[in-house]
Amino acid sequence: KGELFAQRDAIIFTELNRRFRELFAERYKLPELKDKGRMLTGLVMWNRASFDKMLAETQQGASPFIRAFYSPPQQKIFHYIGTASLQSLDEIPVAGGRVQKQSDQVTFHEGTHQLQHEYSAIYRGTPLKEGDTKVDERKAMWFEEGLAEFMGATESDEAKTEFLQGVKWEHNRIL
Numbered sequence: 001k002g003e004l005f006a007q008r009d010a011i012i013f014t015e016l017n018r019r020f021r022e023l024f025a026e027r028y029k030l031p032e033l034k035d036k037g038r039m040l041t042g043l044v045m046w047n048r049a050s051f052d053k054m055l056a057e058t059q060q061g062a063s064p065f066i067r068a069f070y071s072p073p074q075q076k077i078f079h080y081i082g083t084a085s086l087q088s089l090d091e092i093p094v095a096g097g098r099v100q101k102q103s104d105q106v107t108f109h110e111g112t113h114q115l116q117h118e119y120s121a122i123y124r125g126t127p128l129k130e131g132d133t134k135v136d137e138r139k140a141m142w143f144e145e146g147l148a149e150f151m152g153a154t155e156s157d158e159a160k161t162e163f164l165q166g167v168k169w170e171h172n173r174i175l
Helices: 002-025 048-057 102-123 141-152
Strands: 042-045 068-071 076-080 091-094 098-101 154-157
Touching: 002 042, 002 102, 002 141, 042 048, 042 102, 048 076, 068 102, 076 102, 098 102, 102 141, 102 154
Parallel strands: 042 076
Antiparallel strands: 068 076, 091 098, 098 154
């Protein structure tokens, strides 16, 4: 099942990258991340306990309501699946047989932070490199978080939420 959940994140990252490119990257004629040797990366844990253990081992803190974060120095997203997600308790039904799944929306949100980090470095002519821990100071948190919330406003087919195989995404309906 772990491999299926990793593939699930890959589906989310692929859609996020497609949508981000559609809205922003193509307009500014930015290359694909893969052309710069880069890709969206996430570390998925099973539950909150494993997430908290990882946070303690890396001496990072996160409040109890945080289920994911993007680490600019590590250039990856950290998140956990959790019981609510596995039991569909984080799904909100919307029109047309679709749902907004909060755990997916968080993955889209945090992935947007990574795309902002990656593409802003490419735009400045200094693409990120593996192991480069230099991180620019946040300049407009309202924009970074607002864009991440906007990109996180996703919906999927109710019947395909478990593993997202063949899902058709809808965007932009606020929770």
